[in-house]
Amino acid sequence: MDYSLPSPDCNTISKTYNGQINSDLIQKTNERYRETLPNLPRGKGWMTEHLVQYQGVWLTPNAALKGLMWVQDHFKPRSTDIFLATFPKTGTTWLKALTFATFNRTRYGFADHPLLTTVPHGCLPFLDACPNDLDGFPSPRLLSTHIPYTLLPNSMTVNQSCRFAYICRDPKDVLVSKWLFMNKLRPKELAPISLEEAFELFCQGISHYGPYWDHVLGYWKASLETPEKVLFLKYEELKEEPSVVVKRLGEFLGHPFSLQEESEGVVEEIVKLCSFENLSNLEVNKWSVLKLLSTQITIDNRHFFRKGKVGDWKSYLTDEMVKRINEITSEKLLGSGLVFGS
Numbered sequence: 001m002d003y004s005l006p007s008p009d010c011n012t013i014s015k016t017y018n019g020q021i022n023s024d025l026i027q028k029t030n031e032r033y034r035e036t037l038p039n040l041p042r043g044k045g046w047m048t049e050h051l052v053q054y055q056g057v058w059l060t061p062n063a064a065l066k067g068l069m070w071v072q073d074h075f076k077p078r079s080t081d082i083f084l085a086t087f088p089k090t091g092t093t094w095l096k097a098l099t100f101a102t103f104n105r106t107r108y109g110f111a112d113h114p115l116l117t118t119v120p121h122g123c124l125p126f127l128d129a130c131p132n133d134l135d136g137f138p139s140p141r142l143l144s145t146h147i148p149y150t151l152l153p154n155s156m157t158v159n160q161s162c163r164f165a166y167i168c169r170d171p172k173d174v175l176v177s178k179w180l181f182m183n184k185l186r187p188k189e190l191a192p193i194s195l196e197e198a199f200e201l202f203c204q205g206i207s208h209y210g211p212y213w214d215h216v217l218g219y220w221k222a223s224l225e226t227p228e229k230v231l232f233l234k235y236e237e238l239k240e241e242p243s244v245v246v247k248r249l250g251e252f253l254g255h256p257f258s259l260q261e262e263s264e265g266v267v268e269e270i271v272k273l274c275s276f277e278n279l280s281n282l283e284v285n286k287w288s289v290l291k292l293l294s295t296q297i298t299i300d301n302r303h304f305f306r307k308g309k310v311g312d313w314k315s316y317l318t319d320e321m322v323k324r325i326n327e328i329t330s331e332k333l334l335g336s337g338l339v340f341g342s
């Protein structure tokens with residue numbers, strides 16, 4: 001089986017979560033999970049009723065918490081692994097497409113590229129959902145994760161030469177994108193979350209894999225310490241100069257673009273293939289669904305493509321909200337050398 005091809009099986013973790021694979025290791029993590037869960041602080045959920053705080057991070061109590069414990073307890077990283085790491089709604093879908101297309105550019109032609117018929121999420125297995133299903137994948141593995149850098153096991157960060165491509169985005173756009181997306185997925189029996197509520201929760205750090213600023217700072221600091229291992233990107237820069245960023249991505253992935261490829265316009269082809277305008281208009285991304293077996297949730301692919309703009313927060317946030325979130329951002333990032341646009 002060619003595992004690097006898009007595979008609908010990349011979410012097969014449900015087998016694991018549902019306990020159908022019966023091993024001592026799984027039992028141990030499940031026990032740890034069952035013992036830990038009742039003692040964790042709870043906050044209001046955006047998509048689920050609650051989020052729980054584990055090791056300082058807010059997670060959905062079922063899939064995300066179990067996924068994290070799984071990775072911490074059992075994932076066997078390889079030195080050649082490449083992870084696409086993101087906080088949700090910062091550009092995951094886009095970077096997945098770009099990474100997949102860049103990494104596999106000699107394997108697929110642009111006219112019949114897998115991304116024309118597969119949602120980007122179907123192209124890169126989600127580590128947090130299937131850590132033990134990945135053992136059979138040939139190296140080098142391209143995987144994705146939402147786990148904050150500081151919560152990853154040492155086996156992935158300190159002890160291995162695994163690489164991470166990380167993308168962040170202006171928190172105001174992340175908040176708005178997340179609020180609109182989560183309300184679409186929120187079960188009908190739960191009342192929708194108002195923007196005011198979402199704003200408050202986000203500012204307090206209570207959102208999936210939040211606090212947002214801590215997530216960003218974890219990868220930012222790691223990128224300063226080990227730039228060869230952590231590539232730190234910004235959604236806004238990718239929008240501004242996609243070709244420049246794709247070339248950096250190529251180098252980071254260990255596949256720099258040759259002069260010939262550049263003169264043949266390969267970089268631009270990748271940028272075009274993965275552009276919002278192209279991906280959001282494909283049949284697969286307009287009408288198909290992504291089944292997240294681990295959470296039993298089905299997501300319409302079109303929800304991953306809303307506007308794809310920088311600064312759409314201006315249509316939603318009040319001046320007061322902007323002032324508060326900007327203040328939090330300045331405070332949190334103070335002295336880090338990292339800034340977001342105003």
Ligand SMILES: Nc1ncnc2c1ncn2[C@@H]1O[C@H](COP(=O)(O)OS(=O)(=O)O)[C@@H](OP(=O)(O)O)[C@H]1O
Nearest residue numbers: 088089090091092093094177275276305306307308
């Ligand atoms: N190709 C491309 N180019 C530019 N922007 C894109 C692209 N694909 C998705 N998007 C926009 O990214 C936002 C979704 O973020 P994520 O992909 O991180 O979401 S998720 O975590 O995977 O659910 C969401 O942003 P908003 O439009 O602001 O809501 C998407 O529209």
